[in-house]
Amino acid sequence: MALTLTVSERRRLKTMAYGRKTEYQARQRASIVLLAARGRSNARIAHETGLHLDTVRVWRGRFAHGGLPALADRKRSGRPAHFTPVQVAEAKALACQLPAETGVPLSQWSCPELAAELTTSGITDTVSASTVRRWLREDALKPWQYRSWIFIRDPDFRAKAQRVLDLYARTFEGFPLGEDQYVVSSDEKTSIQARCRCHPTLAPSQARAMRVNHEYGRGGALAYLAAYDVHRAQVFGRCEPKTGIVPFMNLVTQVMTTEPYASARRVFWIVDNGSSHRGQKAIDRLTTAFPNAVMIHTPVHASWTNQIEIFFSIVQRKVVSPNDFTDLTQVRNRLRAFEGRYNATAQPFQWKFTTSDLDNLLARLDRHTPADRQEESSVALAA
Known part of the structure; x- marks a missing residue:
């Protein structure tokens, strides 16, 4: 029918x-x-x-x-749950604890270790690591991963960071920068070694990556100092045997005796708190040598606000790694050649972290910082 x-x-x-x-x-x-x-x-x-x-x-x-x-498919009852919601919740709570807090001599949890601990502590009878992994995945818990961080201890963190961010936005103390004012980000990349591999590096081929021999001979190390014009995307670099006040001032002289910086109204030098350019003495030293130069320090332990670190990461990926140099002369030549190649096509970094983002970051840190920790930090700063 x-x-x-x-x-x-x-x-x-x-x-x-x-x-x-x-x-x-x-x-x-x-x-x-x-x-x-x-x-x-x-x-x-x-x-x-x-x-x-x-x-x-x-x-x-x-x-x-x-x-x-x-x-449509009819609803199916499925297999009865083997674990209760309470057991699942206790497993997730255990994953959110440090192993040391439970007396387990581990640095972080893994799914097999969690499964074993759940059984040992009597929370469950027998549970597999894959089941524990499925439970943790529901709440995006990954106790086997960790990220390092550092607590803000600079009492003037916001003021210093805001001054740097304002310079990136072409303002200083509330006034826009003129065409004859420049912002230069500077730092040192220490201990770049010349590692001569015991066997030649093999170029990549079909279905095979570049191969670099593990054993090498040491050919010495040098320091790479660089200054990056934030808005013109130009890099000035030099290699020195080591870092220090004299090598840093050599870099400053190299930049400040070159146009347009030599005749500029002001050149702002953004630096971190390294020993080569730390404190008021470094500021006075720079101003004495070049009256139109202004040194701006980033907050303590906040080198991420210094744009030169982005350039150094590019150098690490594209020039230094994998490290296979016969001697330090080859390292110097490679760095010098890369500067010319970079300056020919470079564009300013798209810096998107603003003062509004800074305020949001500090507010978020305040919410996650216990009151007693804030009091300890205040006492330490006062001391």
């Missing part, structure tokens, strides 16, 4: 049967009903679709009694 379809049912069934995004099972069921509506017998439908006769009989009967909603 043929099934009778309404216009809307026929349209929806055709969409299910011929739609490219329809699931395979839904397409099969829709095809069975459409063929049944044309008066086909169950045996003929089974032959044309390649399905079992019982399958055709089931879905034809379900549609006859329940319409389109009957073509």
Whole structure:
């Protein structure tokens, strides 16, 4: 007996049967009903679709009694839960504790270790590591990972950071910078070694990455000092045997005796708190040598606010690694050549961290800092 379809049912069934995004099972069921509506017998439908006769009989009967909603899968009870919600919650709570707090001599949890501890402590009978991993995945818990951080201890952190960020936005003390004022970010990259590999480095080939021999001979080390014009995206660098006040002032002299900095109204030098340029003595030293130079220090332990670190990361990836140099002369030549290549096409970094982001960061840190820790920090700063 043929099934009778309404216009809307026929349209929806055709969409299910011929739609490219329809699931395979839904397409099969829709095809069975459409063929049944044309008066086909169950045996003929089974032959044309390649399905079992019982399958055709089931879905034809379900549609006859329940319409389109009957073509969906029925709810299944599934296997009874082996672990209670309380056990799952206790497992997640354990993952959020440091192992040392529970007396376990581990630095961080892994899923097998968590499963073993759940069994040992009597929270569960026996649980697999994959089950624990599935529980943790529900709340994006990854106790085997960690990130290091450092607590802000500079009492003038916000003021110093804001001054640096304002310079990046071409303002200083509330006034916009003129065309004859420049912002230079500077620092040192220490201990760049010349590692001569015991066997030549092999170039990459099909289905094979570059190969660098593990053993090497040491050819000495040098320091790379660089100054980066934030808004003109120009780099000035030099190699020195070591860092210090004299090498840093050599870099300053190299930049400040070059136009347009020599005749500029002001050149702001953004530096961190390294020993080569730390404190008021460094400020006075710079101003004495070059009256149009202004030294701006980043907050303590906040070198991430210094854009030269971005350039140093580029140097590390593109020039230094993998380290395979015969001697220090080759290192100097490579760095000097890279400066010219970089300056030919460089664009200013798209610095997006603003003073508003700084305020949000500090507010977020305040919310996560216990009151007693804040009091300890205040006492330490006062001392």
